[in-house]
Amino acid sequence: MSISSLAQSIQSGRVSAFQHCTDTIRDLKERDSSYNCVTKVLETRALQTAKDLDARIARGDTVGPLAGVPFGVKDLFDLEGQITTAGSVVLNNSPSATRDAEAVQRLCAAGAIPVASLNMDEFAYGFATENAHYGTTRNPHDPQRLAGGSSGGSAAAVAANLLPFTLGSDTNGSIRVPASLCGVWGLRPTQGLVPLAGVYPFASSLDVIGPFAQNVADIRSVSEVLIGQSLAYKGDVSALSVGILDGWFAQDLTSGVAAGMSAIQAACQHTQTITLPEVARARAASFVITAAEGGNLHLNRLKVEPMAYDPATRDRLMAGALLPSAAVIQAQRVRNWFREIMHEAFRKVDILVAPATVGPAPRLDQPTIMVGGKAVSARANLGLFTQPLSLAGMPVLSAPLSPRNDVDIPLPLGVQFITAPGKENTLLAFAEMLEQKGLLGFPVVTARS
Amino acid sequence: MNEQDLILSDLHVLARQIDLTIPADCMAGVAANTQLLRGYVDLICGMALPDTCIPAYEYRP
Numbered sequence: 001m002s003i004s005s006l007a008q009s010i011q012s013g014r015v016s017a018f019q020h021c022t023d024t025i026r027d028l029k030e031r032d033s034s035y036n037c038v039t040k041v042l043e044t045r046a047l048q049t050a051k052d053l054d055a056r057i058a059r060g061d062t063v064g065p066l067a068g069v070p071f072g073v074k075d076l077f078d079l080e081g082q083i084t085t086a087g088s089v090v091l092n093n094s095p096s097a098t099r100d101a102e103a104v105q106r107l108c109a110a111g112a113i114p115v116a117s118l119n120m121d122e123f124a125y126g127f128a129t130e131n132a133h134y135g136t137t138r139n140p141h142d143p144q145r146l147a148g149g150s151s152g153g154s155a156a157a158v159a160a161n162l163l164p165f166t167l168g169s170d171t172n173g174s175i176r177v178p179a180s181l182c183g184v185w186g187l188r189p190t191q192g193l194v195p196l197a198g199v200y201p202f203a204s205s206l207d208v209i210g211p212f213a214q215n216v217a218d219i220r221s222v223s224e225v226l227i228g229q230s231l232a233y234k235g236d237v238s239a240l241s242v243g244i245l246d247g248w249f250a251q252d253l254t255s256g257v258a259a260g261m262s263a264i265q266a267a268c269q270h271t272q273t274i275t276l277p278e279v280a281r282a283r284a285a286s287f288v289i290t291a292a293e294g295g296n297l298h299l300n301r302l303k304v305e306p307m308a309y310d311p312a313t314r315d316r317l318m319a320g321a322l323l324p325s326a327a328v329i330q331a332q333r334v335r336n337w338f339r340e341i342m343h344e345a346f347r348k349v350d351i352l353v354a355p356a357t358v359g360p361a362p363r364l365d366q367p368t369i370m371v372g373g374k375a376v377s378a379r380a381n382l383g384l385f386t387q388p389l390s391l392a393g394m395p396v397l398s399a400p401l402s403p404r405n406d407v408d409i410p411l412p413l414g415v416q417f418i419t420a421p422g423k424e425n426t427l428l429a430f431a432e433m434l435e436q437k438g439l440l441g442f443p444v445v446t447a448r449s
Numbered sequence: 450m451n452e453q454d455l456i457l458s459d460l461h462v463l464a465r466q467i468d469l470t471i472p473a474d475c476m477a478g479v480a481a482n483t484q485l486l487r488g489y490v491d492l493i494c495g496m497a498l499p500d501t502c503i504p505a506y507e508y509r510p
Contacts, residue, residue: 205508278496287486287489299469303469303470307472311475314475315479315481318471318475318482319479319483320482320486321467321469322463322483323490324490329504330490330493330494332504332505334493335504335508336503336504336505336508337498337502392510393509421509421510
């Protein structure tokens with residue numbers, strides 16, 4: 001059932017918000033032990049909110065477009081009355097949040113009900129959701145594989161059909177990587193379009209928040225509330241010009257990703273190949289800015305309680321704090337240069353298409369993947385195709401390819417659609433066209449499968 | 450002094466500049482991450498940019 005159908009059922013009184021919320025929480029408690037998506041269940045708040053919503057509906061009050069729809073948030077969103085832990089124990093003694101994050105407030109005003117906070121890499125610094133404090137989130141399509149990160153709990157909860165939508169954050173690919181590996185949709189909106197108030201920062205000059213959902217229509221429903229405007233597209237979708245990114249973005253693709261890219265190209269009327277220059281340097285700049293900003297943010301705590309951090313996070317943050325200013329300033333100059341490169345690309349085409357990851361989710365015990373003919377760290381390189389695009393800050397939609405019918409048990413694979421700033425409606429319309437052609441969309445894991 | 454000792458010595462100097470003490474148990478991990486970052490720093494610092502290309506402090510996409 002789509003999000004809008006569920007909300008309409010609740011608005012009309014055919015489905016009780018309280019009963020639906022109760023069922024959702026029971027399902028979370030029963031099934032999450034297989035995946036470890038959840039860090040906190042907000043049972044008291046959620047059930048009271050649902051009860052109040054049913055009463056408002058019974059009185060004939062107008063309720064919002066997401067009425068009664070349960071959702072979860074990555075563990076770095078403020079939730080009133082809760083301590084925002086950001087996947088760490090370092091903040092355990094911080095005061096509770098006095099209000100919800102701005103994005104959560106917008107969703108609640110539209111009638112949605114937060115029911116859980118969700119697992120992540122500590123302080124969002126990772127692509128794996130392997131967390132020394134809260135455990136590893138497992139991929140619902142194969143629990144012996146990574147869910148990806150850092151918003152792994154948010155992606156896996158949607159892939160496991162535990163929640164119809166969730167929120168995550170994306171600095172270098174933390175929405176797009178787990179969306180791709182878990183077979184769900186994830187939107188990184190234009191940088192600055194959705195407010196970050198009440199979201200614990202990672203690298204604030206790159207941080208963006210956005211939704212995960214099971215299909216394009218649901219991404220649109222949630223994004224319209226988050227952004228505060230209609231995302232309807234008025235033009236002719238078939239007339240959109242499409243650039244297939246090659247060079248850096250065509251390296252080391254598994255056969256499934258390559259086949260999916262070819263199928264998308266074949267389905268579009270106006271395509272050309274685009275080669276972006278200096279992508280390796282764009283990725284390097286993103287790496288350096290992230291490390292420096294993250295390291296600086298945590299420096300004072302690293303001086304007094306370094307051993308309280310997840311060891312992997314701590315070592316990355318310390319190395320970032322030691323970066324020289326010349327490198328950080330150069331990275332910010334490369335960023336401006338790369339922005340112009342991206343705008344130049346969008347003078348030629350409306351949409352760029354790139355893979356989201358080189359292949360399917362690595363196994364939990366798999367330390368490396370092949371890149372450039374070399375075995376490299378799987379975890380550090382899951383963002384190979386997402387990090388360079390983060391630098392430019394343009395909107396990017398991660399979309400799951402449809403399952404291949406030439407393999408017995410297909411694993412999810414994802415692609416990225418990128419467009420010019422503020423054109424999220426174009427992205428969604430383009431993706432919807434491909435979804436209708438059967439090229440995009442991966443089935444979720446249900447309780448019976 | 451071998452390469453690894455040089456790296457560790459550099460780390461101590463850099464850490465002292467920002468009053469950070471790197472615990473002995475963390476040195477290997479911090480050194481590995483610093484080596485990784487140095488590769489990226491080399492990449493971006495090897496890029497010639499016009500003087501008019503200013504840093505993106507107030508970044509708008």
